[in-house]
Amino acid sequence: MAISEAEAVVMEVLWRGAPRTAEEILAEVGPAQQWQEGTVKSLLNRLLRKKAVHAERDGRRYLYTPLLSRGQYVQQESKGLLDRLFGGRVAPLVAHFSEQRKLSKKDIAELRQLLRELDDERH
Amino acid sequence: MAISEAEAVVMEVLWRGAPRTAEEILAEVGPAQQWQEGTVKSLLNRLLRKKAVHAERDGRRYLYTPLLSRGQYVQQESKGLLDRLFGGRVAPLVAHFSEQRKLSKKDIAELRQLLRELDDERH
DNA sequence: TGCCACCGTTTACGTACGTAATTGAAAATT
């Protein structure tokens, strides 16, 4: 089962630093998201069912830790989009952003650097 | 309201060529998707409600045409992912695929070409 | 020892989605 968008918000908190209690997660996410306590609890439970986080008892409360890494998640999401929209190839995706003028100077510089590094690796 | 994944499958058919009848869409999508007629009709109706397609009566049937362009759709989806996962910047996304060794030779060649073109544009 | 506060678990509820069966109207056939 896939991680939903609201669930991903909780995961982001855990990726920023774990383990965390439900209370801490709420504190970090509540203001921006306008979520009540129950909402965060539900999301955590769904993430538990999906084996995306692990809960370890710590006295009266639980400490939540991500089982799914951010890398894995990013990988799944990106690959999904790439496959669905760009035939699984990266260059067309970048070309798309290029056409939309969504490449910043910084992006371009970094892409250039990246390609240089790939060159080097290939000794 | 967003276009769902199943709805996007129907849109892809219409982007490949419009207008089309429901029957044509089914013929093109049914085998791969294992969808029945009713499924395609429902998806078309939801797309109509979302103003993503337009239907024009043609005798006894309707001809469906996309109102949302593939470009717009791709743009929304890509930007969503980019913002959610890569801070809205393209280079980190490409770096991610690079780390995952998901850049094909062809990708690399095309990216290089793309950067060259960007150089040229900047005369 | 009995009650309260604190947490997690369970249940709830409206909407969207995937998938389809049912209905209803119009056209074609007999």
Next chain:
DNA sequence: AATTTTCAATTACGTACGTAAACGGTGGCA
């Protein structure tokens, strides 16, 4: 004209999601 066929529109239904209230157990305090 009556019947059958053909479409689209309506309704259905289980699951996921966003959001949260209600329930329940357990440790602390009066």
